[in-house]
Amino acid sequence: MKKISYLFLALMLLGCENNYEDIYRFSKVISQSKDYPVYLDMSDIGNIQAKARVPQVAPFKILSNDKYYFVGEMLKGIHVYEKKAGSASYLCFIECRYIKDFEVVDNTLFCNNLVDLVVLNVTNPLQTTLLHRHVNQFNRFSSYVNYWNIPSAQGKGLIAGTSTHVLTDTVTDKKPNLDFMEFDKLYGNLTTKVIPDYWFSSHPENDKPYIGMTKVGTDEIYTYGTYNSWAICSYRSGTFSVREEEYLTSPRGKYISPYYYSGSYMKKLYFQDSLIYILGGGSTNEGYCDCFVYKDRYPFAYHLYFPDFKPVDITYMPALKEFFVLSGQSVWGALTDSDSVYMKKYMDLKIPTNATSIFRIGNNAITLGNGLNVYAATSNGLTLTKAYPEITGMCYLKTGDVLAVANTQGLFIYDTSNLENIKLNP
Numbered sequence: 001m002k003k004i005s006y007l008f009l010a011l012m013l014l015g016c017e018n019n020y021e022d023i024y025r026f027s028k029v030i031s032q033s034k035d036y037p038v039y040l041d042m043s044d045i046g047n048i049q050a051k052a053r054v055p056q057v058a059p060f061k062i063l064s065n066d067k068y069y070f071v072g073e074m075l076k077g078i079h080v081y082e083k084k085a086g087s088a089s090y091l092c093f094i095e096c097r098y099i100k101d102f103e104v105v106d107n108t109l110f111c112n113n114l115v116d117l118v119v120l121n122v123t124n125p126l127q128t129t130l131l132h133r134h135v136n137q138f139n140r141f142s143s144y145v146n147y148w149n150i151p152s153a154q155g156k157g158l159i160a161g162t163s164t165h166v167l168t169d170t171v172t173d174k175k176p177n178l179d180f181m182e183f184d185k186l187y188g189n190l191t192t193k194v195i196p197d198y199w200f201s202s203h204p205e206n207d208k209p210y211i212g213m214t215k216v217g218t219d220e221i222y223t224y225g226t227y228n229s230w231a232i233c234s235y236r237s238g239t240f241s242v243r244e245e246e247y248l249t250s251p252r253g254k255y256i257s258p259y260y261y262s263g264s265y266m267k268k269l270y271f272q273d274s275l276i277y278i279l280g281g282g283s284t285n286e287g288y289c290d291c292f293v294y295k296d297r298y299p300f301a302y303h304l305y306f307p308d309f310k311p312v313d314i315t316y317m318p319a320l321k322e323f324f325v326l327s328g329q330s331v332w333g334a335l336t337d338s339d340s341v342y343m344k345k346y347m348d349l350k351i352p353t354n355a356t357s358i359f360r361i362g363n364n365a366i367t368l369g370n371g372l373n374v375y376a377a378t379s380n381g382l383t384l385t386k387a388y389p390e391i392t393g394m395c396y397l398k399t400g401d402v403l404a405v406a407n408t409q410g411l412f413i414y415d416t417s418n419l420e421n422i423k424l425n426p
Helices: 002-025 143-148 181-187
Strands: 028-040 049-051 059-064 068-073 077-084 087-095 102-105 108-113 116-121 129-134 157-171 190-192 213-216 220-224 230-236 239-245 264-272 275-282 287-295 298-306 313-317 322-326 330-336 343-352 357-361 364-369 371-378 381-388 395-399 402-407 410-415
Touching: 028 181, 059 102, 059 402, 068 087, 068 102, 068 395, 087 410, 102 213, 108 230, 129 230, 129 239, 157 181, 157 190, 213 264, 220 264, 264 313, 275 313, 287 313, 287 322, 298 322, 298 330, 298 343, 322 357, 330 381, 343 381, 357 395
Parallel strands: 028 190, 059 395, 313 357
Antiparallel strands: 028 157, 049 087, 059 068, 068 077, 077 087, 102 108, 108 116, 116 129, 213 220, 220 230, 230 239, 264 275, 275 287, 287 298, 313 322, 322 330, 330 343, 357 364, 364 371, 371 381, 395 402, 402 410
């Protein structure tokens, strides 16, 4: 009986010693941090509504339908002017925070609202309503240009930052890692309504999201697709649709798809004289312009490359087969080589200008900025024929002989039927 008791006592002591080693010998109190993403709450940003008049500070684009002019205000919204017998009167302001581009089809506005594409009913702009929101439309780039995207997580939205939290607990040989399960529950869905300051600079047209949209045809909105492609959007009979179209798409569309150059970004997209223009830049001083043409049932693109500047604006003179480009300091010419996609010649025309817009009226090139200048375009270059220093603007819209010009003072309507005597409509 005593032997059994001694044996039981020995086993009990041995078991206690093992328990002691398991619990204390290999235990240690440690602290470890973990970063949790903070997602952007889009509820305030997504709130789009009509408001009373606000100051017009940085207009960047003008569009119109049969009743209204729409003047885009970078990162703020759209000023609406009512057409009245050749003139225009201010109606309201549609707040669309972080807008950088928009298009209009009849009474429907397509706008970017940060990275989302929103479709608005502006039949009565004072009662603007949201028809559709296509989430993350301008933040879906893949492959080697995924750096164009603002960081995001599928189903949770844009990542506006991180929040670091420290867990202090005991680890042992049986539990060598800290258990962050409770922290994950607490901090796994953090949100903020504050957009990081570094997302936008003093030149937001160069910042992410690198977006652009332009109306081609009657009701199709061309935007950049996920990879060397167009994402072509429409809103018909109450239904929004979008399709990806690339060069090898069958059947192929009228315009070849854009090419996403490594290390570059797009800063402007528009449709003029049956050409789609994409202006872009790189991380240094170089810039480019791709001009998409549909001719003789065969689509192709002219590629213009400028090693020393980022193009500000561009227009094409069909009679001369020549592009005229604003460099920010002067006007350049780019002569095409017959039907080749390559440029035959680049030349600085030595016309000093800080104009922000250039466009064509007949065989004349018009520049607009701190004044409006009319140039006769010939094979020898541009010759100034008329200057209007009193006509200043940051953007324009030309429809027939009517020229709408926007600046910080408002929207002004001019008659351009006689370029020797451009008149302000009363």
